[in-house]
Amino acid sequence: MAGNDWAPHPGEFIREELAARGWNQRDLAFILGCPEQAVNMIISGKRGISPEMTKAFGDAFDVSAELFSNLQRAYDLAHATAPNPGIAKRARIQSKYPIREMIKRGWLEETDVTLLEIQVAKFFEVDDINNVPYIEHAAKKTDYADILPEQLAWLYRVRQIAKSITVPKYSEKALQDAIPRLKQCLVDPEEIRQVPRLLAECGIRFVLVEVLPSSKIDGVCSWLDEYSPIIGMSLRLDRIDNFWFVLRHEIEHVLRRHGRKNVVIDADMDKQDGAIPEEEQLANVAASDFCVPREDMDSFIVRKTPFFSEKDVLGFSTLMQRHPGVVVGQLHARTKKYELFRKFLIKIRSFALRGATIDGWGQVFPVTL
Numbered sequence: 001m002a003g004n005d006w007a008p009h010p011g012e013f014i015r016e017e018l019a020a021r022g023w024n025q026r027d028l029a030f031i032l033g034c035p036e037q038a039v040n041m042i043i044s045g046k047r048g049i050s051p052e053m054t055k056a057f058g059d060a061f062d063v064s065a066e067l068f069s070n071l072q073r074a075y076d077l078a079h080a081t082a083p084n085p086g087i088a089k090r091a092r093i094q095s096k097y098p099i100r101e102m103i104k105r106g107w108l109e110e111t112d113v114t115l116l117e118i119q120v121a122k123f124f125e126v127d128d129i130n131n132v133p134y135i136e137h138a139a140k141k142t143d144y145a146d147i148l149p150e151q152l153a154w155l156y157r158v159r160q161i162a163k164s165i166t167v168p169k170y171s172e173k174a175l176q177d178a179i180p181r182l183k184q185c186l187v188d189p190e191e192i193r194q195v196p197r198l199l200a201e202c203g204i205r206f207v208l209v210e211v212l213p214s215s216k217i218d219g220v221c222s223w224l225d226e227y228s229p230i231i232g233m234s235l236r237l238d239r240i241d242n243f244w245f246v247l248r249h250e251i252e253h254v255l256r257r258h259g260r261k262n263v264v265i266d267a268d269m270d271k272q273d274g275a276i277p278e279e280e281q282l283a284n285v286a287a288s289d290f291c292v293p294r295e296d297m298d299s300f301i302v303r304k305t306p307f308f309s310e311k312d313v314l315g316f317s318t319l320m321q322r323h324p325g326v327v328v329g330q331l332h333a334r335t336k337k338y339e340l341f342r343k344f345l346i347k348i349r350s351f352a353l354r355g356a357t358i359d360g361w362g363q364v365f366p367v368t369l
Contacts, residue, residue, distance in 0.1 A: 007078035009045035010071040017061050018043075031060050048072055086113035093120055096134045097149050098212055105210075106364035107157055122369040124156055150215035151265055158220060158232035160367045161359055162205040170203030170227050175255060178202050182248075183290065186322045189240055192351040195247065204229050204254060208352060210360020211236045219246045221253035221264040229254045235352060239345045241329020243352060245269070245287045252286035253279070292320055292330045301334055313341055 018028060025043060029036040041047035049057065049072045058065035090113050093099055099120070102108045108119050117129040124132045134149045147155070178198050185191035199206040205224075211217055211234035220232040231250045235243065246269060258264050258279050266280075276284070288294055300316050308331070317324040324344040332338050349361070359365040 007074045008071075009075050010049050010068055011043040011045045013068075013071060014057065015043050028060065032056050048076065089113045089117065093117070093129070093135065096132075097153055101212060102153060105212075105360065107153075107367075108369075119369055123153075123160070125159075147263075147265055148215060148267075150212045151217050151267060154209060154212050154215055154217055154234070155220055155222065155232070155263060155265060157359060158207045158209050158230060159222060159224070160369075161207045161209070161357060161365050162222075162224060162228075162230040162232075164365075164367065165200075165205045165207070165357055167200045167205055168203050170229055172255060174202040175199075175204065175251065179248075179251070179290070183321075186244060186291070186326055189323060189346060189348050189351050192243065192348055193354040193356075195352070196356045199231065203227075204231055206230075206356065207232045208235060208356050208358045208360075210234065210358075215267070217265060217267045218242070218269045219250045219266045221250045221259040221266075223260045226260065229259075235349050238347045238349045239329070240323055240325040240348045241291070241332075241345055242269075243348050244291055244326055245329065248287040248290040249283045252283040256282065258283075288330060288333070291326050292322060296320060297330050297334060301331070305335075308337075308340060310341060313344070 014028075018024065023031075025039050026036050029039045032039065038047075042049060042053070049068055051069070054068040054072065055065040057063075057068045090099075093116070097120070099108065099116075102123075103110045108116065108123065110116075111119070120132060121127065121129045126132055129135060133152060178201070181198055182195070185194055196206050205228065207230065209232060215234075216236065217234050218236055219234065220230070222230045222232070224230060231247070231254065233243075233246055233250070246266065249266060249269070250264075253259055253264050256279065264279070285294075288297075300312075304312050313324055313327060313331070317327045320327065323346075324341070325346050328341045328344045331340060353361065357365065
């Protein structure tokens with residue numbers, strides 16, 4: 001029983017009203033037009049009052065039917081079985097993180113709430129559920145003030161998977177030397193499959209994790225330790241231009257050792273506006289120059305504005321040794337004419353997933369919490 005078991009049964013009120021009027025149960029049964037046994041069951045507390053009977057009692061005693069309805073509601077609530085304490089706990093963590101989606105994706109196992117809390121704590125690399133960021137009273141929640149809970153969950157999944165990847169020690173020189181080799185992959189979308197190997201040879205753990213609903217995350221630069229960089233991507237926008245821009249953007253973060261103290265999460269990169277932090281500006285410039293050298297892109301735009309033909313784009317792409325979709329992506333970014341030549345923005349997910357370490361798109365990477 002709940003703690004409010006002092007609430008009386010409505011039958012006690014009816015008994016008092018009968019005494020005040022000098023009526024007995026048989027009189028009340030006559031007034032109500034029902035069997036005396038039915039009245040006795042209510043007065044003795046063996047039966048509750050139905051909505052129809054609340055109206056009948058209201059007329060019989062010339063009071064509001066809501067009086068009896070409220071008496072019955074208070075009695076039912078006071079004598080209701082206490083709910084499972086796990087309900088409040090599940091509500092608490094579900095209100096902060098997409099727990100159901102994480103279970104659906106295989107990041108957590110569906111189990112009783114005590115074990116679920118332990119899983120969530122381990123998932124976020126803390127020893128207690130109360131130390132998980134964004135959970136009420138969490139000591140670390142201010143560390144991620146600008147990161148959505150869905151984005152943080154995605155980040156930690158990337159980190160979990162990255163820990164299981166074996167790569168050589170990170171070499172900044174090797175990464176610098178790999179950039180020209182990556183540029184050679186910009187012509188043919190099939191060559192995207194080379195990316196995981198080229199990054200691994202530099203000591204970078206490269207992970208593709210399908211985006212969580214509403215997170216709008218594109219990529220992340222994180223570090224397991226001072227010598228172990230991670231690049232995570234979501235392929236949220238399945239387009240050749242976005243893939244190469246986000247990848248080179250994150251590579252620049254690694255080269256500049258961004259994200260070692262405060263993780264760098266990049267979201268909604270196709271809609272950047274307003275004040276952009278310096279480290280993001282630097283990464284954007286490097287990514288743009290990688291996709292198409294800025295001087296060449298500027299020259300092309302000046303020469304062809306305001307009329308851009310498909311023939312011009314194809315010719316310039318051949319000259320730059322770039323897939324037309326990569327050129328069109330930069331053309332969109334520079335001119336804001338997003339309607340131009342969209343047919344060249346081909347999907348590349350099928351190429352990117354080949355040979356990569358992935359989680360999502362129907363696959364669950366095996367991770368033990």
